[in-house]
Amino acid sequence: MSERLSRPERRSLQKQDAQLLGLPLAMGTDPRPVAAHIRHVIKLLRSPQAKSPCSDAIAHVTSVYDRSLPASAQTMLACRKGCSHCCTQLVVVTAPEAFFVAAQIRKQPKTVAAVVEAARDTGTLSLEERLRAKSMCPMLDAAICSVYAARPLGCHGFVSTNLNACLAAFERLETPDIPMPQDNISVLYACRMLLLAALRLAGLRDSTYEMNSALAAILTEDNAEPRWLTGEDILAGVKPAAPPPPQFEDAIRKMAAFVSPTV
Numbered sequence: 001m002s003e004r005l006s007r008p009e010r011r012s013l014q015k016q017d018a019q020l021l022g023l024p025l026a027m028g029t030d031p032r033p034v035a036a037h038i039r040h041v042i043k044l045l046r047s048p049q050a051k052s053p054c055s056d057a058i059a060h061v062t063s064v065y066d067r068s069l070p071a072s073a074q075t076m077l078a079c080r081k082g083c084s085h086c087c088t089q090l091v092v093v094t095a096p097e098a099f100f101v102a103a104q105i106r107k108q109p110k111t112v113a114a115v116v117e118a119a120r121d122t123g124t125l126s127l128e129e130r131l132r133a134k135s136m137c138p139m140l141d142a143a144i145c146s147v148y149a150a151r152p153l154g155c156h157g158f159v160s161t162n163l164n165a166c167l168a169a170f171e172r173l174e175t176p177d178i179p180m181p182q183d184n185i186s187v188l189y190a191c192r193m194l195l196l197a198a199l200r201l202a203g204l205r206d207s208t209y210e211m212n213s214a215l216a217a218i219l220t221e222d223n224a225e226p227r228w229l230t231g232e233d234i235l236a237g238v239k240p241a242a243p244p245p246p247q248f249e250d251a252i253r254k255m256a257a258f259v260s261p262t263v
């Protein structure tokens, strides 16, 4: 597609999208399901009447992740409620993911203080330093994620089929070798791609950041989300994480180019 759509074409695309949005994300060569979700995420990000457009957009992307996994992928997992060995890791988020988490904890002064402290103590550590520090995520409450429904995509996607491999990596600090079902990896890849493509097409920053540093910056500003959505770089003081690897960047660019004439 190289030209803007006519009105009838747009109507027909909306009908097609409505059908695709209700289905699990199909993994394959057909770009239309991912394109439908990108258009929907852009629409959510551009909803001025929404209390938190970013929360709505991320809730949609994470629901796509959850319902696109086959039941067999879930039964293979060793992950259980109260198992939080992996919550010492460096979590990387986009700004909308951070706004979604921030909306859950904003009215909890103890958690906000713990996030600011974590950002100060571990926000700039490398992945390896972070694991060695064994510093638990400030969102944990008695080993349970207190923002579970709003946890970032990276937390959704970090799963394991073998508890011993987690204990080796996070408790004994051996070289991490966590086995994950291929379905989880593929769906996470597609969801990340659709989120980053949607952010670009919506004219928003698609940088990623260490979670606690991003949260600390957001939680200490008034009206951070509406300001960010209108172009103010609320996270200018937070060092961005590494950009996507070339192959992933190529996939985001191709998908954004495919969707661009339709938004």
Ligand code: SF4
Pocket (backbone or CB within 6 Å): 086, 087, 088, 089, 091, 137, 138, 139, 140, 144, 145, 146, 147, 148, 151, 152, 155
């Ligand atoms: S946000 Fe929740 S799932 Fe993610 S690291 Fe923190 S406690 Fe663990």
